[in-house]
Amino acid sequence: MLGPVNYSIWLAVILVELFSLVCLLRRRGYSQHFTLLLYLCSCLASDIGNFSIIKTSGYDSNAYFYFYFYAKSMLTICLYFVLMNLYSHVFSEMGVGKYIRAAAMLLLAGTAGISYYMVATSANRFITHFVVELGQNLYFVGVVLTYLLWGAMAKLRENRTRLMQLVLSMGVYVSLSAGSYALNNLYPNHGFWQYYFPITSMWLPLSWAYTFLRVPDDARIATARVLVPNR
Amino acid sequence: MMAGMIFVISILTLLQFFVSYSRSLIAESRGHELSEEACEICGLTARTAAGDQFRRLSELIALCPESGGNGNKLMVVSAYFHLLGFLRPLSEWTIPSATAWIEAERGGCAYLAAVVLDRRIAYNRMIVARQASHSI
Numbered sequence: 001m002l003g004p005v006n007y008s009i010w011l012a013v014i015l016v017e018l019f020s021l022v023c024l025l026r027r028r029g030y031s032q033h034f035t036l037l038l039y040l041c042s043c044l045a046s047d048i049g050n051f052s053i054i055k056t057s058g059y060d061s062n063a064y065f066y067f068y069f070y071a072k073s074m075l076t077i078c079l080y081f082v083l084m085n086l087y088s089h090v091f092s093e094m095g096v097g098k099y100i101r102a103a104a105m106l107l108l109a110g111t112a113g114i115s116y117y118m119v120a121t122s123a124n125r126f127i128t129h130f131v132v133e134l135g136q137n138l139y140f141v142g143v144v145l146t147y148l149l150w151g152a153m154a155k156l157r158e159n160r161t162r163l164m165q166l167v168l169s170m171g172v173y174v175s176l177s178a179g180s181y182a183l184n185n186l187y188p189n190h191g192f193w194q195y196y197f198p199i200t201s202m203w204l205p206l207s208w209a210y211t212f213l214r215v216p217d218d219a220r221i222a223t224a225r226v227l228v229p230n231r
Numbered sequence: 232m233m234a235g236m237i238f239v240i241s242i243l244t245l246l247q248f249f250v251s252y253s254r255s256l257i258a259e260s261r262g263h264e265l266s267e268e269a270c271e272i273c274g275l276t277a278r279t280a281a282g283d284q285f286r287r288l289s290e291l292i293a294l295c296p297e298s299g300g301n302g303n304k305l306m307v308v309s310a311y312f313h314l315l316g317f318l319r320p321l322s323e324w325t326i327p328s329a330t331a332w333i334e335a336e337r338g339g340c341a342y343l344a345a346v347v348l349d350r351r352i353a354y355n356r357m358i359v360a361r362q363a364s365h366s367i
Binding site for chain 2: 136137139140143146147150161164165168169171172175176178179181182183185186206207209210214215219221222225226227
């Protein structure tokens with residue numbers, strides 16, 4: 001059963017997502033970053049879907065179980081679209097957008113295939129185990145892709161503050177999620193996770209809201225001021 | 232084995248992204264010129280602040296109603312400040328040359344807090360002025 005704490009966290013997550021959506025629409029950020037809008041709408045749809053399934057079928061039902069895990073996987077795939085969008089912005093002047101999209105799609109399919117293979121060859125072939133494994137691997141590939149993107153931005157001396165903050169906040173989120181999924185894979189039956197994942201899911205909407213609300217589109221900062229010195 | 236490796240790598244990248252994100256917030260706040268009033272309240276003379284002032288500034292910020300959107304930024308930088316506070320004694324013991332860098336970073340956090348306080352004071356003044364004009 002879900003308690004008042006779960007419902008409070010849930011409400012907070014929905015409010016934060018709505019706030020971020022409003023900020024994105026008010027600042028007209030959707031014209032340049034449509035995938036962010038897509039991701040926020042998907043998050044809201046997933047939260048509302050989860051809530052309605054709990055109301056109709058109950059928290060312990062199979063329907064909720066499957067919906068929760070599949071919605072989580074769909075959100076991770078949406079996050080890939082956001083990442084692709086960020087890549088296309090960084091490499092916009094080079095005209096390599098379609099190659100990036102193709103490579104990301106191949107990587108996505110490859111990760112799903114490898115995750116399926118790992119679960120299919122393991123002793124316990126639970127579908128939820130596949131989803132946790134897939135989540136962990138997708139987020140980890142996300143970490144690698146974000147790290148590469150950040151490396152490229154540092155090399156290209158990218159100075160658009162808004163883009164920089166979007167990439168870095170994405171890096172924080174995917175690293176946190178990959179680490180959490182890995183830990184969840186190691187210690188799956190802990191009550192802590194039901195509070196932890198919704199709380200961490202607030203990071204992206206909050207950081208995006210701040211970026212669109214406070215950082216003007218034409219703001220610039222030197223990349224060197226953001227990089228950690230190697231001394 | 233695989234999950235353990237992913238966990239360790241993710242924590243390391245998380246640390247790097249978090250530090251860079253916090254530094255981007257601090258670098259962005261450096262562009263803001265503090266008002267004379269804020270400098271006086273914060274005890275700042277130039278465009279620099281000492282790390283030790285961060286706590287006092289945070290307490291002052293807590294007294295001011297929020298002007299919207301800065302709470303998240305302050306929370307992130309506060310976490311970064313505490314991380315630096317945790318690393319400082321370790322660096323004194325292992326890499327003494329990093330201590331000066333850590334202190335400069337803590338000063339950056341304090342400067343950002345001063346900027347947030349300045350914005351909140353300006354916001355509150357605006358609200359008071361608006362209320363006064365309505366009452367007249």
